Amino acid sequence: xxxxxxxxxxxxxxxxxxxxxxxxxxxxxxxxxxxxxxxxxxxxxxxxxxxxxxxxxxxxxxxxxxxxxxxxxxxxxxxxxxxxxxxxxxxxxxxxxxxxxxxxxxxxxxxxxxxxxxxxxxxxxxxxxxxxxxxxxxxxxxxxxxxxxxxxxxxxxxxxxxxxxxxxxxxxxxxxxxxxxxxxxxxxxxxxxxxxxxxxxxxxxxxxxxxxxxxxxxxxxxxxx
Numbered sequence: 001x002x003x004x005x006x007x008x009x010x011x012x013x014x015x016x017x018x019x020x021x022x023x024x025x026x027x028x029x030x031x032x033x034x035x036x037x038x039x040x041x042x043x044x045x046x047x048x049x050x051x052x053x054x055x056x057x058x059x060x061x062x063x064x065x066x067x068x069x070x071x072x073x074x075x076x077x078x079x080x081x082x083x084x085x086x087x088x089x090x091x092x093x094x095x096x097x098x099x100x101x102x103x104x105x106x107x108x109x110x111x112x113x114x115x116x117x118x119x120x121x122x123x124x125x126x127x128x129x130x131x132x133x134x135x136x137x138x139x140x141x142x143x144x145x146x147x148x149x150x151x152x153x154x155x156x157x158x159x160x161x162x163x164x165x166x167x168x169x170x171x172x173x174x175x176x177x178x179x180x181x182x183x184x185x186x187x188x189x190x191x192x193x194x195x196x197x198x199x200x201x202x203x204x205x206x207x208x209x210x211x212x213x214x215x216x217x218x219x220x221x222x223x224x225x
Contacts, residue, residue, distance in 0.1 A: 005034055023047055025049065028049045029049070040060045045066065046066040050070075050071075051068060057072055069089075076094075084104065095113075109128050110131070119138045121140045122141045122143070126144055128194055128195070132151045136153075139155070142163060148168065162211075164187065168208075179212075188205070
């Protein structure tokens with residue numbers, strides 16, 4: 001295991017070291033000590049390495065991640081895993097605003113709660129939140145899956161496109177054009193796989209599915225240019 005202590009190593013140097021890892025590196029397991037809420041830790045990684053951050057992080061940790069597995073042994077500030085492309089990001093604690101925003105792929109697991117706008121404009125990412133999520137989550141969510149084992153706040157799925165939302169608990173309110181939808185066998189299969197991969201102790205049959213009613217301006221062919 002390779003260890004980087006941020007009490008002794010600058011953020012830019014730490015990220016540069018991780019960026020230097022190629023796909024054929026034999027230094028595949030990394031540990032980051034003393035993050036102390038620093039911003040942009042382990043951003044832009046593009047190699048199949050494992051990075052464990054021993055503590056809580058600030059803004060944009062694990063942003064633009066590709067291939068890497070990043071485990072945050074604490075809580076994460078705003079924008080964790082923003083624009084994630086592939087790989088896995090696991091947060092042992094809570095996540096602040098817009099976790100997984102605009103994510104194109106990969107798996108984001110939040111073992112605690114997520115704040116507002118979780119999964120905003122998601123574009124293919126899978127997000128599993130084992131606790132609750134805040135208001136305006138999955139706003140304009142285009143594709144991918146958002147799984148919430150707890151409750152969801154106001155305006156869930158506002159102006160949603162084709163993403164699938166699964167919520168086990170209560171939903172305070174649904175956003176514009178978001179409705180409850182039938183849970184078919186294929187959805188149960190997708191949900192079972194995501195729950196297993198996230199290590200979540202929940203059963204697919206306990207969830208409800210939400211998605212687009214396809215009544216907004218963007219779904220009307222006469223409005224296409």
